[in-house]
């Protein structure tokens with residue numbers, strides 16, 4: 001199927017729910033992104049800063065770019081002028097740098113807190129206690145140029161749907177806890193970014209508001225040599 005047909009099939013599947021479709025275009029060429037763009041897609045996700053900046057420069061400016069991969073503090077400055085949302089905030093230090101660069105660009109940058117839900121000790125993402133500590137800190141209260149819009153998580157790579165369902169349920173529960181404790185009066189805190197090509201229907205069932213789909217839209221990726 002073509003990229004346009006894939007997008008339209010997914011849209012049909014998710015119906016007119018509130019779920020936003022992020023087309024994960026990492027490793028994919030400009031032509032493929034253009035094809036998706038021409039099919040009406042405007043939200044794209046990338047995981048590498050340099051690749052993201054290059055694509056941003058070449059493509060139409062009404063695309064909303066989402067950073068979904070790990071972000072190093074020294075690279076925030078390259079995306080701060082244009083990024084729509086950063087899904088991968090995993091420390092106060094990173095959030096402070098995003099705030100600093102957002103201020104320089106006279107903007108407020110939307111962010112999600114990446115929470116650890118996978119079974120294995122993954123390198124990135126905070127546990128719930130760390131997220132709470134961040135949100136309680138005086139340093140966080142001073143940040144005026146970032147807006148926390150919700151949470152993001154990546155489930156364990158497994159073919160056991162029960163395990164995936166439990167992890168998605170856990171993230172939804174974390175979201176609700178943080179919403180009630182810190183964001184009760186903040187309508188911007190409304191996103192749960194979870195679900196990839198292999199598990200997005202399950203993620204939606206468990207409350208996802210943003211699904212991040214790469215291979216379902218663009219076809220498989222070549223493993224990238226380091």
Ligand SMILES: *Cc1c(COP(=O)(O)O)cnc(C)c1O
Pocket residue numbers: 024026047068069154195196197198212213214215216
């Ligand atoms: C690559 C990636 C995706 C998309 O993966 P697919 O399985 O191709 O849908 C989603 N989220 C993150 C964080 C990714 O790195």
